[in-house]
Amino acid sequence: MADIMKELVSGVVETVLREILKKTAVRNTTKRKKRKTRSSTTGRFTRTASAAIKPARKQVSKRRTATSRSRQRSR
Numbered sequence: 468m469a470d471i472m473k474e475l476v477s478g479v480v481e482t483v484l485r486e487i488l489k490k491t492a493v494r495n496t497t498k499r500k501k502r503k504t505r506s507s508t509t510g511r512f513t514r515t516a517s518a519a520i521k522p523a524r525k526q527v528s529k530r531r532t533a534t535s536r537s538r539q540r541s542r
Contacts, residue, residue, distance in 0.1 A: 503512045531539075 505511065506513045
């Protein structure tokens with residue numbers, strides 16, 4: 468009887484661990500490549516101008532403070 472319980476518990480533990488490890492695996496989405504533009508005169512691929520690359524915009528939205536959250540909760 469003890470062997471049956473031991474087998475049952477070990478089987479359950481193994482399947483649970485397998486499920487957990489399956490979920491923690493890193494899943495990367497496939498990255499799509501942009502199509503290169505060709506020059507209309509030569510037919511060769513054109514380089515994009517470095518001036519076209521803009522710096523990232525700063526975050527504008529601010530996180531609510533504890534007081535504003537408590538005020539909202541009391542309404």
